[in-house]
Amino acid sequence: MNRPKKQHTYPVSESKGYAASPSQSRSEYHTARWQRMRRVFLNQPDHIYCVRCKAQGRLTLAKVVDHIVPAEICGDFWDTSNWQPLCRRCNDVKAAEDRALIQQHKQR
């Protein structure tokens, strides 16, 4: 049996990258303080690579500072122990998770 395998190709979805996710509409994200602190955070040796990619054995440069517990829920936006470095792709996934989490939180 040597049937040619059908190859399914999916269009590569390209993330625009610069579009702010809905969870990033908080006013804190538009402050100079945030811009400065996120840069300092991402420049620390432990924060150079995306933690989610690293957990899967991949090294991807982190571009985004994410709130582990969504800022809407954690209450303290500026608590850096609740921050983690993510790449854009992982941040998109996390943003969707956050939205679900926030939704659950509101229903409680």
Ligand SMILES: [Zn+2]
């Ligand atoms: Zn990643």
